[in-house]
Amino acid sequence: MQLHRSDVVTKAAHILDEFGIADLTMRRLARELSVTPGALYWHFADKQELLGAVADRILEPAVPDVAALPWAQRISTIGAALREALLSSTDGAELVSATFASGRSAALARILDLLAAAASDAGFETTNAALAARTIVYYVLGFTVDEQSRLQWDAAGALPDGQSVLTSNPNGRFAFGMRLLVDGMSAQHTVSPDDGASPDEGVDTGVTVPTA
């Protein structure tokens, strides 16, 4: 029978989940699909495209319907959904991080849009809303890559002691950073008499460089 794009992605997702990202090679994938490595290159231009498709598979449940929520809750919900999706697969965070860097995941683009829309509702103009959205994603990916690698060290037996501060209560730890970011966004759009916050001035979009 014929090999389809989706079969390849499904098998790749299985290998990832069972054996980790180091075992997700084109040759092994081909072997487990009972085809020749070259066959995969009929369906995918290169390995990165394949990984992008796997990332999208992992991120499917991470695009929640949040249209009705106030902006801050929308951001928290999306962040939590993203983290959960990443944790659901072995090395999921690492795979999606790599894919994010190469810009080949459609689902991640969608998540970025949702976050930018929330930031926009918070009062940021378009450019800064997109920046805030990326900042959230940097945090979720960074945190979760860390968390997942520690989980694996831990499961594999040896956790370096004294580091228990870094593994306990991961949900609370994750929420702390999310709160930091959401608070930062609020601060820039809440004028209060004693904190010196000012309305959003935006980043000068490309003409001058205001930073020292």
Next chain:
Amino acid sequence: MQLHRSDVVTKAAHILDEFGIADLTMRRLARELSVTPGALYWHFADKQELLGAVADRILEPAVPDVAALPWAQRISTIGAALREALLSSTDGAELVSATFASGRSAALARILDLLAAAASDAGFETTNAALAARTIVYYVLGFTVDEQSRLQWDAAGALPDGQSVLTSNPNGRFAFGMRLLVDGMSAQHTVSPDDGASPDEGVDTGVTVPTA
């Protein structure tokens, strides 16, 4: 003459800077040092240890003396110094990101400590200060990996149009995210009448899970 650890790191840093991370292989490194690949394994346990040493070399100038500055400026200064060090070498951000994930850079640990100390001065207790420090590093690494890959796409000729918003004014864009984070930190330690901010309660360190 004898091969020393520092010679290996120096040559590795040169290959990285001239040809990028894809060309930084143990075999090529050995070839350019006129030794056998096996020789490298006398000086380094594995490739990750070597990459950690290269990361430390790159990060040397990114550990600024900031003891005298107020906490917010210390954070901004460290963040800017880190970004600058990453940008100074081809694929520097990617290399340090990979090394950060594997926890093998001493310099990055030092930077994390400096940031945590600043967060501590901002009013966070130890656990949360360490979390805030990591959040800053996630941001700087994420942002700079992005920035550097776009710089390379751009230099290599084809920049996908309509994306100019993402490449112009990088200094201002970087500062925006830093401000977001610093503002978030301030918000949690500034009691003002209309923003509902409360003093730092900390993450319950490992006993209960306060998050839904």
Next chain:
DNA sequence: ACCTGAACACCGTTCAAGT
């Protein structure tokens, strides 16, 4: 102590040729 030689067990990608 420090390095070579040689092997082990792999990679991603391409492409003429087959069906």
Next chain:
DNA sequence: ACCTGAACACCGTTCAAGT
């Protein structure tokens, strides 16, 4: 249109043996 066979040009790591 879809895939095989076979090659190209590599990898990281180990380890007996040499000096």
